[in-house]
Amino acid sequence: MNQLQNFTKGFIKENPVFILLLGLCPTLGVTTSAINGLGMGLATAFVLTMSNLVISIIKNVIPDKVRIPSFIVIIASFVTIVELVMQGFVPALFEQLGLFIPLIVVNCIVLGRAEAFASKNTVFSSIIDGLGMGLGFAFALTILGGIREILGSGAIFGWKFIEGDGILVFVLAPGAFIVLGYLIAIVNKINKA
Amino acid sequence: MAKKESSFINMVLTLFIVTSISALALGGVYNLTKGPIALAKKAKLENAISNVVPEFDTLVEFKIMPAKGKDSLTFYRAFYKDSLVGTAIKTYTNIGFGGLISIMAGFSPDGKIINTAVLEHKETPGLGDKMDIKKSTWSEQFRNKNPEDFDLYVTKDGGKVDAITAATISSRAFCDAMNRAYKAYKLEEGGTK
Numbered sequence: 614m615n616q617l618q619n620f621t622k623g624f625i626k627e628n629p630v631f632i633l634l635l636g637l638c639p640t641l642g643v644t645t646s647a648i649n650g651l652g653m654g655l656a657t658a659f660v661l662t663m664s665n666l667v668i669s670i671i672k673n674v675i676p677d678k679v680r681i682p683s684f685i686v687i688i689a690s691f692v693t694i695v696e697l698v699m700q701g702f703v704p705a706l707f708e709q710l711g712l713f714i715p716l717i718v719v720n721c722i723v724l725g726r727a728e729a730f731a732s733k734n735t736v737f738s739s740i741i742d743g744l745g746m747g748l749g750f751a752f753a754l755t756i757l758g759g760i761r762e763i764l765g766s767g768a769i770f771g772w773k774f775i776e777g778d779g780i781l782v783f784v785l786a787p788g789a790f791i792v793l794g795y796l797i798a799i800v801n802k803i804n805k806a
Numbered sequence: 807m808a809k810k811e812s813s814f815i816n817m818v819l820t821l822f823i824v825t826s827i828s829a830l831a832l833g834g835v836y837n838l839t840k841g842p843i844a845l846a847k848k849a850k851l852e853n854a855i856s857n858v859v860p861e862f863d864t865l866v867e868f869k870i871m872p873a874k875g876k877d878s879l880t881f882y883r884a885f886y887k888d889s890l891v892g893t894a895i896k897t898y899t900n901i902g903f904g905g906l907i908s909i910m911a912g913f914s915p916d917g918k919i920i921n922t923a924v925l926e927h928k929e930t931p932g933l934g935d936k937m938d939i940k941k942s943t944w945s946e947q948f949r950n951k952n953p954e955d956f957d958l959y960v961t962k963d964g965g966k967v968d969a970i971t972a973a974t975i976s977s978r979a980f981c982d983a984m985n986r987a988y989k990a991y992k993l994e995e996g997g998t999k
Contacts, residue, residue: 679817
């Protein structure tokens, strides 16, 4: 597999949300607006890339039996760094996402990529994989958040184009499932074609 | 490089090194972000205070216990050129739809509500979060009202506050917080004058 394919697979072919169905907790929870989805996606992409980088570097010095605890410690450290930095420098975004940031630690994508990819591949392809998967995740969350924001609040990226409310159910939890279901169907159709 | 054997000493050493490095990194980042985080929190609080009282140059902060409730309220008396222009009260309620709601309420020296600002809440997005002035104009009905003749209860409970459509519980909680602030305010101001 060349590096370009390695990078682009995260967007449609192996998209973490639409195909692998990993990390659905933040996916369903934060995507009430496009900007929330994007912020969460980029935070996850950062953690994913950094943890893939570090894990692929040290994969040979970690004994097999303690690899999962080691990976989790590394991932949790990066998540805490993201949380502290976000709290200090972009408090507005932190207010929206604060609750979900610590959940990146247990996001299956991060540990999943560490275990399935970074612990078996070279440093360079692990970084590319982390970037591709992370941006694919951000891409999926932004689309999901965008659709829910348009239908639910009549706005996009905070810019309101209708007066009053949209279809409220799309902002609430059931809306997340409905939109995600349709998106998965569309992505499956694209992949089959 | 060959993979390290999972011997006891190897595992203990690896975990020790991984956790030590993580701890060091986190400590460093914490020190770097401590200042900005404190500043961001302070800016948020000051922003909320200046939203609910007129222009001021000095703030006097003190805490008092409300008649009902488990936690203390924080009073911020705002002075402009040595005369009292208003009092901002950080009040709270625990009966919100999502539990705790924290509100900054501003009272003028003659006992009228100047303005309100929601500091913290976990209400349903799209419904209960309309109590926040950033989301809807609902809370404008409190402006310039004197709670002596503007009963701080929703109309369903015999008061004069129009509840948010489909979010009576959140509206009720908002009134509860305002009531707590007003009662404490009356008690405090009655005692000093």
